[in-house]
Amino acid sequence: MAQILIRGGTVVTAEGSSRADVLIEDERVKQVGSALHASDAAVVEASGKLILPGGVDPHTHFDLPMFGTVSSDDHYTGHKAAAFGGTTTVMDFVPQPDTGTLRQGLQAWHAKADGKAAVDFGFHMNITRLAPETLDEIPRLVDEGVTTLKVFTAYNNRMRLPDGDIFQVMRVGGKHGMLTMLHAENGDVIEVLVAEALAAGNTSPEWHAHTRPAWGEVEAALRGIALAAQAQSPLYLVHMNVAGELDQLRFGRARGVPVMGETCPPYLFFTVDDLRREDGAKWICSPPMRTAEDNAALWGGLTDGSMQVVATDHCPFFFDGTRPILYDGRPLAIPGKELGRGDFTKIPNGVPGVGDRMPILWTTGVVQGRITASQFVALTSTNPAKIFGLYPRKGAIEPGSDADIVIWDPERRLTYGVAHAQHRTDYNLYEGWELRGFPEKVYLRGQLIVDGERWLGRAGMGTFLHRQPFAPIL
Ligand code: URP
Numbered sequence: 285m286a287q288i289l290i291r292g293g294t295v296v297t298a299e300g301s302s303r304a305d306v307l308i309e310d311e312r313v314k315q316v317g318s319a320l321h322a323s324d325a326a327v328v329e330a331s332g333k334l335i336l337p338g339g340v341d342p343h344t345h346f347d348l349p350m351f352g353t354v355s356s357d358d359h360y361t362g363h364k365a366a367a368f369g370g371t372t373t374v375m376d377f378v379p380q381p382d383t384g385t386l387r388q389g390l391q392a393w394h395a396k397a398d399g400k401a402a403v404d405f406g407f408h409m410n411i412t413r414l415a416p417e418t419l420d421e422i423p424r425l426v427d428e429g430v431t432t433l434k435v436f437t438a439y440n441n442r443m444r445l446p447d448g449d450i451f452q453v454m455r456v457g458g459k460h461g462m463l464t465m466l467h468a469e470n471g472d473v474i475e476v477l478v479a480e481a482l483a484a485g486n487t488s489p490e491w492h493a494h495t496r497p498a499w500g501e502v503e504a505a506l507r508g509i510a511l512a513a514q515a516q517s518p519l520y521l522v523h524m525n526v527a528g529e530l531d532q533l534r535f536g537r538a539r540g541v542p543v544m545g546e547t548c549p550p551y552l553f554f555t556v557d558d559l560r561r562e563d564g565a566k567w568i569c570s571p572p573m574r575t576a577e578d579n580a581a582l583w584g585g586l587t588d589g590s591m592q593v594v595a596t597d598h599c600p601f602f603f604d605g606t607r608p609i610l611y612d613g614r615p616l617a618i619p620g621k622e623l624g625r626g627d628f629t630k631i632p633n634g635v636p637g638v639g640d641r642m643p644i645l646w647t648t649g650v651v652q653g654r655i656t657a658s659q660f661v662a663l664t665s666t667n668p669a670k671i672f673g674l675y676p677r678k679g680a681i682e683p684g685s686d687a688d689i690v691i692w693d694p695e696r697r698l699t700y701g702v703a704h705a706q707h708r709t710d711y712n713l714y715e716g717w718e719l720r721g722f723p724e725k726v727y728l729r730g731q732l733i734v735d736g737e738r739w740l741g742r743a744g745m746g747t748f749l750h751r752q753p754f755a756p757i758l
Pocket residue numbers: 345467568569570571597599633634635
């Protein structure tokens with residue numbers, strides 16, 4: 285029996301903050317209270333520091349084949365980057381195989397992840413092709429610990445489902461306590477506009493945004509909410525990035541539809557102007573960056589609780605995959621955004637962020653007075669743990685919870701960027717940003733995996749999380 289006593293810090297939960305000691309025994313939190321004593325415990329002094337539950341990022345894409353390459357973090361390097369940024373639980377999306385069963389897709393993702401995982405992890409299943417046997421198979425995913433399904437109203441001829449299929453997925457999922465997650469864009473309009481843009485020779489990165497209009501998201505979000513209402517099933521809108529989409533979320537919630545939503549940090553800061561830069565491809569992801577008004581509206585949705593989660597949609601690519609970086613002391617290059625030089629439709633979609641999420645949101649949210657420390661914990665840890673069927677094992681610091689703990693130094697100042705972020709890519713969206721507040725130590729189930737700059741974790745120590753159905757609607 286190993287005990288660790290974290291002494292003298294301030295424990296921050298989604299409910300509030302208080303000075304308290306935390307006693308860890310083996311993998312779990314044993315006690316939280318004032319002036320705790322445990323004679324055999326290793327003592328960690330934390331005065332002046334905050335004690336937070338490890339972050340939960342429910343939206344990552346590790347080792348994902350796309351556009352003839354692959355997202356550049358795998359289930360080890362991405363987990364390691366997550367941990368350095370204070371995140372100890374991640375959830376990745378499993379592609380539905382082109383042929384074969386959902387179970388086969390799941391097995392393929394386990395084969396990629398299980399031996400590499402360095403933090404705890406769960407999976408969501410993409411439903412991108414709906415045969416009758418797929419509908420039969422969906423409920424069986426619950427037995428595999430997968431309680432969430434992602435559907436798309438965009439990516440025509442690849443991942444998009446017709447509305448009737450989305451309705452059926454929601455209905456069968458809802459009946460079995462599963463949550464449907466929706467990528468809301470209008471695939472048909474995108475298809476027309478992309479063809480027109482290319483025909484007119486409009487090939488630069490900003491056309492990625494112009495060919496995916498915000499109204500398509502507004503309409504698709506409302507469509508998803510209406511389908512969920514008809515299917516009597518809960519819904520979660522992923523990567524929300526426009527004000528009008530947030531209006532639809534509020535509209536649905538006000539009418540009692542069990543709909544929730546996430547945004548991702550880039551949508552709080554960046555705009556289509558960033559796509560106009562020389563290196564605009566760095567900001568290409570779907571849905572795209574929008575306007576300053578959208579940034580401000582999304583902050584409003586976090587402040588007033590209309591949106592429940594800040595996730596990342598971490599899906600990194602090299603900006604220039606022909607030029608190796610040094611990763612773990614070795615040169616490494618993976619084809620990336622340069623594949624779309626001269627044609628925005630060939631730029632791999634996605635941006636890095638799993639390690640950035642908590643430090644960036646702390647400085648811009650808590651330090652700059654937009655959200656409280658408790659809201660920060662709710663948005664980055666407790667709410668996703670609840671929504672995705674992991675609470676109170678994750679997202680909490682209370683007796684019996686997994687001892688996933690971040691000792692957060694609120695006074696640490698640093699100039700952030702690719703040198704600090706541990707992502708396996710050659711750029712960072714927040715290069716040169718001045719941050720205040722950063723993880724100092726990170727524990728995964730009682731094991732110290734990050735100690736300042738030192739990485740103490742290892743591949744294979746992360747465990748697959750068998751998540752619970754019928755999770756709460758927040
Ligand atoms: O550009 C992005 N977000 N790539 C990942 C796939 C998705 O739709 O989330």
